Structure formats: C-alpha cells, structure tokens
Amino acid sequence: xxxxxxxxxxxxxxxxxxxxxxxxxxxxxxxxxxxxxxxxxxxxxxxxxxxxxxxxxxxxxxxxxxxxxxxxxxxxxxxxxxxxx
Ligand SMILES: [Zn+2]
Ligand SMILES: [Zn+2]
Numbered sequence: 481x482x483x484x485x486x487x488x489x490x491x492x493x494x495x496x497x498x499x500x501x502x503x504x505x506x507x508x509x510x511x512x513x514x515x516x517x518x519x520x521x522x523x524x525x526x527x528x529x530x531x532x533x534x535x536x537x538x539x540x541x542x543x544x545x546x547x548x549x550x551x552x553x554x555x556x557x558x559x560x561x562x563x564x565x
C-alpha cells in the first residue's frame with residue numbers, strides 16, 4: 481500500500497498553524513487551509529474584505545486603513561484610499 485503524504489494543503493484532518501493568530505487549526509471545509517488561516521481568521525478576513533468593499537464608510541475596530549483615514553481627518557486631509565474593484 482503506497483504511503484500518502486500527509487502534509488499537503490487542504491487535506492482534511494491535517495492540522496496546520498494559522499499564520500494570523502498562530503493557533504493550531506485544521507481545515508473545516510471553508511478552504512481556509514489554502515490561505516494558512518484558521519476558520520475564525522478567515523471569517524475575519526472576509527469581513528475585512530466586505531468592509532473595504534464598502535469603502536470604509538463605517539469604522540471598523542483595528543482596521544489600519546480606517547485609522548489612517550481618521551488620522552487624516554485629524555490632520556485636515558483625506559488620504560488617497562483606493563478600494564479597487
Ligand atoms: Zn487564526
Ligand atoms: Zn477600514
């Protein structure tokens with residue numbers, strides 16, 4: 481019987497370290513292993529994407545771009561902020 485390599489990305493059951501929070505995690509079917517993220521961080525990444533798609537219209541805790549925009553308001557200028565399509 482041939483040996484199956486266990487450390488291929490996306491293989492169900494294999495654990496890996498989330499590169500965002502550093503926790504040991506595993507694929508739960510959201511294909512988060514392909515991004516080296518745990519389920520929680522992937523969900524947060526999606527939320528961040530949606531947030532930036534809305535052009536940072538609402539302030540999001542911990543978003544560096546929002547912080548920059550707020551800092552820009554304070555400094556009396558609005559920094560270039562491309563959301564990209
Ligand atoms: Zn994580
Ligand atoms: Zn933001």
